[in-house]
Amino acid sequence: MNELGRLEDLPADYVADMRKLNLVPLWPSLRGVLPPLKPRPNTQATMWAYADIKPLLLKAGELTPIEKAERRVLVLANPGHGLEKMQASAAMYLGMQLLLPGEWAPSHRHTPNAVRMIVEGEGAYTTVDGEKCPMSRGDLILTPTGLWHEHGHDGTEPVVWLDVLDLPLVYYMEASYHINGDRQAVKAERGDRAYARGGLLPTPLFERSSKKYPMLRYPWSEARAALLTLAADQPAQACVQITYVNPETGEDAENILGFYALMLRPGQTLQLPARSPACVFHVIEGGAEVQIDTHHFTLGEADTCCAPGYTPVTLTNRHAEQPTFIFMADESPLHRKLGVYEVRN
Numbered sequence: 001m002n003e004l005g006r007l008e009d010l011p012a013d014y015v016a017d018m019r020k021l022n023l024v025p026l027w028p029s030l031r032g033v034l035p036p037l038k039p040r041p042n043t044q045a046t047m048w049a050y051a052d053i054k055p056l057l058l059k060a061g062e063l064t065p066i067e068k069a070e071r072r073v074l075v076l077a078n079p080g081h082g083l084e085k086m087q088a089s090a091a092m093y094l095g096m097q098l099l100l101p102g103e104w105a106p107s108h109r110h111t112p113n114a115v116r117m118i119v120e121g122e123g124a125y126t127t128v129d130g131e132k133c134p135m136s137r138g139d140l141i142l143t144p145t146g147l148w149h150e151h152g153h154d155g156t157e158p159v160v161w162l163d164v165l166d167l168p169l170v171y172y173m174e175a176s177y178h179i180n181g182d183r184q185a186v187k188a189e190r191g192d193r194a195y196a197r198g199g200l201l202p203t204p205l206f207e208r209s210s211k212k213y214p215m216l217r218y219p220w221s222e223a224r225a226a227l228l229t230l231a232a233d234q235p236a237q238a239c240v241q242i243t244y245v246n247p248e249t250g251e252d253a254e255n256i257l258g259f260y261a262l263m264l265r266p267g268q269t270l271q272l273p274a275r276s277p278a279c280v281f282h283v284i285e286g287g288a289e290v291q292i293d294t295h296h297f298t299l300g301e302a303d304t305c306c307a308p309g310y311t312p313v314t315l316t317n318r319h320a321e322q323p324t325f326i327f328m329a330d331e332s333p334l335h336r337k338l339g340v341y342e343v344r345n
Helices: 012-020 027-033 050-063 167-172 220-233 332-338
Strands: 046-048 073-075 093-099 104-110 114-120 124-128 131-134 140-143 149-153 159-165 178-180 240-243 258-264 269-272 279-285 288-292 295-299 304-307 313-317 324-330
Touching (some): 046 050, 093 149, 220 240
Antiparallel strands (some): 046 304, 104 178
């Protein structure tokens, strides 16, 4: 096949005339935007060790009061996108957020969707749309697009959580903004109680919930128990995984990013196929060896890594006597909506 023409091959005056009219020739850049066979992602296989992050996060608590920071976060930035872009992948933003005892992060709402995966600490909470969601390690808390949310801490030790947002996508669409609000009045109802049992939905007066996000807190105690039960019920199943979903519709918990919990059996090695979306892995309990193409990472509790799309991943439980539990976030819902989701074996 003939090589495509280069921009340098064109006369300088011709190029100048096009630029004056805000025109660009496609053919010199065609293979850049439509590469052969598969994309060339900017997302790089990257790891962030919690042991490295935590001292810097606690130092941020000393250096910057919450009143000045509003949200005290260290962003887990992927070098493939440039650190200034503050993104882990094309559509995912990750950040480690700190809340100290007695602090209150004021109420606001914004267009990007967010979730909080609690890393450590007790006594903090997030109030979302008037629902107070306690924070314990491994809990997943949603703050979907447009819903008011704030964070408070009634405990005695620092609380840290991992933020996952679809901020890069919303920002790219020029649709990202936030609005500050007043402290919320807390409602008595809690979705994690109403939807605490799988297969059983509350139906007052024989009417199902009309809330777009009926469940905002997914307790780790329930998710962990579900994984252990699934593993015992299906001992031959290699991939012991659950998906966080809307309990009323069965659809993904949020509409852009997907969220999952995975259990590796003691000593297990699990090979994941190359899929189109990028994926984030965060260890809740245990430890894992992660092979992402030619990159190898050793993850302990609270460590996080990111794998680009179209890349096979191998996970190995570092412990021979106990399971390892991993939280995963990916771009699958977005890819399915766009019709570009694919799996390559």
